Amino acid sequence: MIPILGLVAGVLLGLLLDPTVPLWLQPYLPIAVVAALDAVFGGFRARLDGIFDAKVFTISFVSNVVVAALIVFLGDQLGVGAQLSTAVVVVLGIRIFGNAAAIRRHVFRA
Amino acid sequence: MTARPPGGGPRSLGASLLDDVLAETLDPAYAEAAEARTARGPATGGRRRRGAVLVALTMVVAGVLAAVTYDQAAARAQGRQEIRAALVDDIRTESDASDELAAELEELRAEVTRARDELLANSTTGQQALDELAAAEAGAAALPVEGPGLLVTLANAGSDADDDPVGGDDEGDIRGRVRDGDLQLVVNALWAAGAEAISINGQRLGPTSAIRFAGEAVLVDFRPVTNPYEVSAIGDPETLSSGFLSSPEVGSLALIEETYGLRFDFSREEQLTLPAASTPELRAAQPVPAEPDVPPSDPATGD
Numbered sequence: 001m002i003p004i005l006g007l008v009a010g011v012l013l014g015l016l017l018d019p020t021v022p023l024w025l026q027p028y029l030p031i032a033v034v035a036a037l038d039a040v041f042g043g044f045r046a047r048l049d050g051i052f053d054a055k056v057f058t059i060s061f062v063s064n065v066v067v068a069a070l071i072v073f074l075g076d077q078l079g080v081g082a083q084l085s086t087a088v089v090v091v092l093g094i095r096i097f098g099n100a101a102a103i104r105r106h107v108f109r110a
Numbered sequence: 111m112t113a114r115p116p117g118g119g120p121r122s123l124g125a126s127l128l129d130d131v132l133a134e135t136l137d138p139a140y141a142e143a144a145e146a147r148t149a150r151g152p153a154t155g156g157r158r159r160r161g162a163v164l165v166a167l168t169m170v171v172a173g174v175l176a177a178v179t180y181d182q183a184a185a186r187a188q189g190r191q192e193i194r195a196a197l198v199d200d201i202r203t204e205s206d207a208s209d210e211l212a213a214e215l216e217e218l219r220a221e222v223t224r225a226r227d228e229l230l231a232n233s234t235t236g237q238q239a240l241d242e243l244a245a246a247e248a249g250a251a252a253l254p255v256e257g258p259g260l261l262v263t264l265a266n267a268g269s270d271a272d273d274d275p276v277g278g279d280d281e282g283d284i285r286g287r288v289r290d291g292d293l294q295l296v297v298n299a300l301w302a303a304g305a306e307a308i309s310i311n312g313q314r315l316g317p318t319s320a321i322r323f324a325g326e327a328v329l330v331d332f333r334p335v336t337n338p339y340e341v342s343a344i345g346d347p348e349t350l351s352s353g354f355l356s357s358p359e360v361g362s363l364a365l366i367e368e369t370y371g372l373r374f375d376f377s378r379e380e381q382l383t384l385p386a387a388s389t390p391e392l393r394a395a396q397p398v399p400a401e402p403d404v405p406p407s408d409p410a411t412g413d
Contacts (some may be wrong), residue, residue, distance in 0.1 A: 002162055002165065002166050002169075003165050003166065003169045004169075005166070006165070006167070006169030006173065007168045007169040007173045008167040008173065009170055009173060010169060010170035010171060010173015010174045010175075010176070011172075011173040011174070011176060012170060012177075013170065013173065013174055013177070014173060014174040014175070014176065014177025014178050014181070015177045015181070017134070017174075018181060018408045019174075019178060019180060020183060020198070021295070027176070029179040029182060030179055030183070031177055032179070033176055033179045034173055036172045036175055036176070037172075037228065038170075039172075039379075040169070040172055042135075042136055042137050042140075043165075044307070045136055045253060046137075046140040046335070049136075049140075050144075051140045051141055051144035052140065053139075053140060053143035053144065053147070053161075053162045054138050054161030054162065054165050054327045055143070055161070055164065056137065056139045057138075057164075057165060057177060058164045058165070058167075058168045058169065060137050060139065061168050061171075061172070062168075065175075072355060084172055090130055094132060094135070095131075096134075096136040097399070098132065098133075098135025098136075099135050099136060102136070
């Protein structure tokens, strides 16, 4: 319950405050969101599996976001930004789907 | 080797990277923490509260991130829309300006022609030049023409009754389509029968006009014309029709019509109006020799 409330509060806060993102950060926001999504799905699945741990969740969230943004930034510097971004999105997408399937198995027993 | 997460382990030991990625979607740290927790005992109140606060904070950050990214994406899409609308407006304005300039060009050209005719009519060499010019312009199809004549229509073969109207090719048999050769036959026959001016679907034929077949379209002077093809010829209807019908080209056309089903009609017309052909480029100019009693005239060449 608390996490959902936290998520909703965060969304409202973001829409209300409308912070201006610095220009150099803007290209990495979408990747950061996908990485955050992966961490959230992982946390939810761990919760359903019964092995949820707050510390692991927080650390996985932060490290996912930072590492994903870092990889894309490195790719941009090396000139393979688009390809690396695609690779990161593909891997994160696979993980999200895997976790979503496990969640579905738990929720629907199907 | 990391501990196997309860959701399912890797499909095969020592498997490829892709297998690992596909199978181990849950961070193995969760399983390790769970094992550590069972060894330590369940969390006490303080630890639990701290854990809950951490989770809540993290979700708040996730929410803010999502909201900000969405805002940014929406703003960018709107920006693109505005830019596109501005560009479309620019294109419209410039098109209008270009149309105005073209109209102005026509007016100026007419004015120049008037002035030239007035000036040249004052002297005999000038008048001679004007007459030559008129004859040349008639031959080059640079002026619109009106008069009685002949209208020949060529059309692709109609689709057969058993052609599939929905999925089938509504163009029919490829041999039933009018080709450039057929149009050339008609036009040659008309010229030979004494036509003074010919146009196809509103495209006037000049001395250098070509009738070509490119891909699936017939091009007259590099402009496409479509089925059905109306060939208008201005001349004396009687001599035109008798000359046209007795020409050998029309004989072969009639044969083609019978064999492939092309539609071939002609009719005499009382009044046909043919537009001027597109103006050719000005390639050479030379001054008219000066007369003693008149100042040297402007170069009198085709426009």
